[in-house]
Amino acid sequence: MGGSRPGSMIAIIGSLALVGVVSFLLWMGFADSGDFAGHPMTTWVPKSDNASLVHGVYQLIFILAGAVFVGIMALTLIFSLLYRERPGGEARQFHGNSRLEVVWTLIPVLIVVAMAVPTFSTMSVTSKPAPDNALKVVAIGHQWWWEFQYPELGITTANELYLPVNRPVSVALQSSDVIHSFWVPQLSGKIDNVPGHENHLWFTPTEARAEPYLGQCAEFCGLSHANMRFRVFVASTGDFEAWAKSAAGDRTAPTADLAKAGEQQFVASGCVACHTVKGQAGAAGKIGPDLSHFAARTTLASGTLDRTPANIRKWLSNPQAVKPGVLMPNLNLSPEALDKLVAYLDGLK
Ligand code: HEC
Ligand SMILES: [Cu+2]
Incomplete structure (x- = not known):
């Protein structure tokens, strides 16, 4: 040495x-x-x-x-x-x-x-079962968006989950097609949504705030996997109850002429085959997101765009151009049809 x-x-x-x-x-x-x-x-x-x-x-x-x-x-x-090797040096040999x-x-x-x-x-x-007072939510993964149901409150919504602060939430995880994974880094996760097999997770959000907590599908599920985002709004109990009351009710019926024409267009263009709007006769499709309170959401297409009239128009003109692989077809709507539909959708509070 x-x-x-x-x-x-x-x-x-x-x-x-x-x-x-x-x-x-x-x-x-x-x-x-x-x-x-x-x-x-x-x-x-x-x-x-x-x-x-x-x-x-x-x-x-x-x-x-x-x-x-x-x-x-x-x-x-x-x-x-x-x-290290040194001139003239030789390592001592020993065994064990x-x-x-x-x-x-x-x-x-x-x-x-x-x-x-x-x-x-x-x-x-x-991994214990959720506490008894937990709010029950079902989170269903679809290629490539999230459906959220509140079975006890009669609410179905998409991509934006509302939760009251300091109350446990029990999330039942389901899938309508392939394996997805529910992940909100600051709140919970990640647990897979497996077709034909319900998984569960629970947590108690501890901080209400104006900014949403961001969530993301965390299991590769096809072309628009990276566009399968969601938002969790944690609100005070009072704000949550106000939201839930409105979300459980029917849509706001259109009053302006353009929006009324949009309601007709929504039937004429076949949107009703895939979308539900509570309170609009015949609009009970289950393939796409429930649009009853679409205008109460901040984003559309699973967080891909902010929900502005210009973006709704962009989406309806060619969903594929906004979100690759999307399962909503391009319905080749005329500019007039777009005007009407945007007016209608933008009023669905
Ligand atoms: C074949 C079924 C189908 C038809 C027909 C269809 N959609 Fe969709 N729509 C979908 C699917 C699926 C999505 C979810 C896309 C995604 O985010 O990946 C969607 C998403 C939407 C969204 C965004 C909702 C949100 O909260 O993110 C709007 C708005 C919408 N559709 C409006 C319409 C209108 C208006 C029509 C008729 C002109 C229509 N859709 C026709 C399947 C359909
Ligand atoms: Cu995914």
Whole structure:
């Protein structure tokens, strides 16, 4: 070992430790910023009971894995410097070292146990049935949009889920076609929607806010998988009840002439075959989203566009151009038909 100086060793270890600590602090700073606009899909700023539990396990595993990483990198660097080839030097030859082998078997076992115990105890909480007072929601994955039903409230909506703050929600996950996966990083997830097999998850949102929590299908499901987004609005109990009352009722009937003509056009163009509008006779299609309260949503086509009159028009002119693979046909609508339909749809509060 001639030539090694304790001073250079300390320098190596010190700089590695510094790198480790600095990157950890940067990471924590990023996580703590809680900046919605910057990181809407982060799991590092959990906003539900179960998401916080999962985040706790994640942090523990992150710290352990980080310690293993820094330790192994440090040893690799130190050994390759300390025991590098030197002129005239020859490595001492020996075979086996029981104490060393016991140590390097025991340390990983302890690390794995330290990860496994909190993991399983957290899973035993999150996989319990939802509490009795939970709001029941059914989330059905369709290629490529989300249907949300509230069976106890008589509500069916699409792509935008409303929840009251501080009340558990029990989500039954279903699929109408292929496997999808329900994932709202700040609130819960991800659990697959499997055709013919109902899965369940539950969580209690803990923070009401104006910005929606963003969700995304997390299981590749075909051409527009990446466009299969959804939004979760967590509201105060009062605001949720007001929303639910309106969402459970019929559509707002059109009053203006153009919108009334749009209602007729909605039948004439065959939209009723695929879309339901509660309160419009004959509009009970089940293939596409329920449009009864379409104008109460902020986006359309599963978060692909903001729901503005110009975008509704763009969508109806050629859905395929907006969302590749989409299962709504291009109905080759005339400009006049578009005017009427946009006026009608934009009034469906
Ligand atoms: C063959 C069935 C079918 C027909 C006919 C049809 N649609 Fe659709 N529509 C769909 C499907 C499926 C979607 C969901 C598309 C997506 O987001 O992937 C959709 C989405 C929509 C949306 C967006 C809803 C939302 O909340 O995101 C609107 C608005 C709409 N359709 C209006 C119409 C109108 C108006 C007509 C008639 C001119 C019509 N549709 C005809 C199947 C159909
Ligand atoms: Cu998908």
